[in-house]
Amino acid sequence: MTTVSPTPDTTPVTSPLSSPSAPAASGAGQAPPPAMRLRELAFGAACAAAVRAAARLGVADALGDTPASAAELARIVDTEPVPLRRLLRALCCYGIFGETEDGTFVHTEMSRLLREDDPNSLRYICLWCTEPWTWEVWPRLEDAVRTGSSVFPEAFGKGFFDYLHQDAGESAHVFNRAMTTSSMQSARDVAELLDLTGVSSVADIGGGQGHVLASLLEKYPSVHGTLMDLPGVVARADARLRDDGALANRVRIVAGDCREDIPVDADLYIIKNILEWDDESTRRALGNVVAAARPGARVVVIENLVDDSPSMRFTTAMDLLLLLNVGGAKHTRESLLARMSDAGLRIGEVRPVNAYLHAFECLVP
Numbered sequence: 001m002t003t004v005s006p007t008p009d010t011t012p013v014t015s016p017l018s019s020p021s022a023p024a025a026s027g028a029g030q031a032p033p034p035a036m037r038l039r040e041l042a043f044g045a046a047c048a049a050a051v052r053a054a055a056r057l058g059v060a061d062a063l064g065d066t067p068a069s070a071a072e073l074a075r076i077v078d079t080e081p082v083p084l085r086r087l088l089r090a091l092c093c094y095g096i097f098g099e100t101e102d103g104t105f106v107h108t109e110m111s112r113l114l115r116e117d118d119p120n121s122l123r124y125i126c127l128w129c130t131e132p133w134t135w136e137v138w139p140r141l142e143d144a145v146r147t148g149s150s151v152f153p154e155a156f157g158k159g160f161f162d163y164l165h166q167d168a169g170e171s172a173h174v175f176n177r178a179m180t181t182s183s184m185q186s187a188r189d190v191a192e193l194l195d196l197t198g199v200s201s202v203a204d205i206g207g208g209q210g211h212v213l214a215s216l217l218e219k220y221p222s223v224h225g226t227l228m229d230l231p232g233v234v235a236r237a238d239a240r241l242r243d244d245g246a247l248a249n250r251v252r253i254v255a256g257d258c259r260e261d262i263p264v265d266a267d268l269y270i271i272k273n274i275l276e277w278d279d280e281s282t283r284r285a286l287g288n289v290v291a292a293a294r295p296g297a298r299v300v301v302i303e304n305l306v307d308d309s310p311s312m313r314f315t316t317a318m319d320l321l322l323l324l325n326v327g328g329a330k331h332t333r334e335s336l337l338a339r340m341s342d343a344g345l346r347i348g349e350v351r352p353v354n355a356y357l358h359a360f361e362c363l364v365p
């Protein structure tokens with residue numbers, strides 16, 4: 001039997017070198033045999049934990065454009081140098097950081113994305129995917145697969161969003177930052193795609209901090225907007241939408257649960273990346289939109305589709321995490337169309353928003 005012991009490592013790092021642009025380091029170019037590949041996959045938690053540790057320690061932020069030794073980095077991020085070297089060595093195997101011939105470390109494309117100041121930073125998304133609660137729910141995947149239900153109430157005594165906002169303030173902050181990153185990155189694409197000609201009011205239901213809404217209002221100066229989301233989320237709405245913000249005079253902010261009621265009248269309702277929870281919540285949210293809207297109002301549902309994803313490993317992982325935390329799922333094109341027509345919506349065109357999102361145009365009959 002192989003023993004895996006975390007003994008202090010004083011040996012030099014001997015893994016093959018990886019240049020900043022190399023796609024992967026250790027073993028790159030040579031696929032490991034199936035038995036080793038399976039072992040590596042079963043140890044996936046080690047990789048996730050290493051990414052999380054680097055993100056929390058701020059290692060990528062500490063490393064600039066010139067190579068730095070583990071000892072230099074350790075001084076900046078306040079760790080022991082030898083374990084930091086071990087952490088970097090593990091990450092180099094995946095192409096996150098590279099090691100030079102003299103044993104110093106350099107950035108790769110992926111490690112730069114861990115920097116908080118990178119314009120396409122994934123730091124908060126990496127933290128979100130590895131939050132403490134995720135490590136509580138993954139071992140219960142077997143139960144979720146048996147029952148088809150969320151394991152969250154059993155593990156934490158309440159639903160996921162209640163737990164997040166009532167008991168896990170730091171995790172809620174990470175969630176908001178992660179959502180901010182991804183919605184800012186997609187808001188421009190949505191604003192570019194949607195034609196608001198003839199629309200005078202738009203509502204974003206479950207619109208987070210309102211980045212999509214702000215992008216649309218900036219593009220269409222005569223349109224008014226409503227942002228609806230849970231109270232803890234709209235309290236931190238985008239500065240452009242809040243009281244002294246540049247768009248405030250055209251914005252109404254509604255704090256509420258869209259599964260209970262949607263007290264919003266608009267020409268266009270946007271529902272982006274929220275129909276990923278349990279079916280009953282989807283049914284109620286769509287039913288409330290149809291009840292609130294006037295006949296002829298437009299509804300645009302925007303989602304990542306599991307059957308049309310350029311990155312099936314990421315999308316299927318998210319799909320399983322949604323099963324665990326909210327009893328939800330990433331939709332296929334068919335499953336989303338079925339829920340929208342069950343709600344009574346008249347479905348029109350389905351168009352790609354960008355490489356990973358699709359927009360479903362519908363009308364309220």
Ligand SMILES: C[S@@+](CC[C@H](N)C(=O)[O-])C[C@H]1O[C@@H](n2cnc3c(N)ncnc32)[C@H](O)[C@@H]1O
Binds near residue numbers: 182209257
């Ligand atoms: C994945 S985020 C998407 C945010 C935004 N639509 C976007 O695409 O950037 C899901 C959003 O749904 C909100 N949400 C969850 N449950 C809700 C509820 N019952 N009523 C209203 N919003 C809710 C969350 O607070 C969060 O902002």
